[in-house]
Amino acid sequence: MKLSNAFSFLQDLWLGITIAFLPTLKSILRNPMLLLSPSKISQLYMTNVWLVFGDGVDGNAKDAKDTLISPYASGVVLDIGAGHGHTVRYLDRARVSRYIALEPNALMHPHIRAQADDAGFHEADGTLIILSCGAEDTKAILSTLALASPTENNSQPSAAPVDTIVSILTLCTVPDPERTVANMVRDVLKPGGQFLMYEHVLSARSDVAWWQRFWAPLWSVGFDGCRMDRASDVLMRNLKLKDEDGKNVGAWREMRLWRKEGEDEENLFFHSIGRFIRI
Template identity: 40%
Template sequence: MRLDAAFGVVTDLRLGFVGGLWPTIIAIWHVSYLLFQPLEISRIFIADEAGRAVKKGLITPHAYGVVLDLGAGHGHTVNYLDHSRVTKYVAVEPNVHMHAKLRRTASAAGYNEDNGTLLILPCGAENISTTLSYLPAPHPPVDTLISVLTLCSIPSPQSTISSLAAEVLKPGGQILFYEHVLSEREDTSLWGIDVGGWVQGEGGIWGKEGEAGEHLFWHRVGRLVKA
């Protein structure tokens, strides 16, 4: 194991606390019940602008049609969409207290509820039947499904993403993801976070540039196309 990568956890944690701790404290201050909702706190903490270059390279050239954004948070993903190729932005965000800012962010990017180009769903990614009930026929209705640092806060992530691909994603549609995964190295298993191993399927999958497998927050980036 490379020592610089092994101790890179210190840098990762510092960036995480700087970028996520203060917004999380503010959210809890305004909505105290969040103290009893650990999954909601997790979603708020990781909903930041980290990995901008990775997201731009993954989302901007590939996202098209009806886009479903899992764990949309404050709508950071919408800033990476090419408006000429994306006809509708569907934001799945169960925390209704984030919807006002999410709506403003989407509006600034040209997506609005008034003209049908924006839909905000107050449910979790695992609530697939609820998601489908909000989307017009024919089903499946989604061209692009995006998951950015979200699966670690979703119950049963492997079954959830499989069900979303089967029931929500059109044939020929795609999943774009940027996620924390378990390190493949045996000597770094204690640093890993297992999110179900779903990213080990077929398709284009790659790592974050310059990031070794020893890192605590090891990532995988990819684009999977549904047959």
């Protein structure tokens, strides 16, 4: 691997730090109590980073999203790690009945609201729901959705309520990803529902993977826990669910994984795109 490729991400890291540092510092000076909560500072910093990088990252992924989200997302769509709500730009309003944006960083919620409103999804009529929990908190996801769509006798939360889960550059950040994804697919995604992902992943090339593992701890400090060495594509491909007899069975009835067109194999943020249909 060329050394220039191995070090190229430092430019992004530095840019992120320089861009987000001052506004984050200003907020801390205005509210010094933030110093007691490092996770809030990290969220504030990430919000400032995404204000600058979000549109560019979205533009860079547009072709992939046009082939992944626009033609397939339908019904009730759950966008995990919604960020500033860029996914909603790709939803076909005629085929998507409700957009659920799960984003634990509440500072990003106003941006989600604005983008969703522009795309025709509104909290007032229930076509937009913003969840503040993490993707790992399936109980909170299910109970909020049950409240939003009460059953006739208001007793049991409805069975898995989501038709499409979308994950754009988020599986790199969720804690315990295998368990988180398995729980979401088992409990939140309807049988026959689909999971659409666009993620940067651990390279299959050992030299590139070595550098990804080397830089991952540094990058994750600068970018809210994002791991550049996570093999989300492998995790998704091999995902298992327990069947009625407690046996592990493959989670997918159908799956397709593909690469981003024209992407350099030596890119430390090498992307994988996937569409998975649940059993």
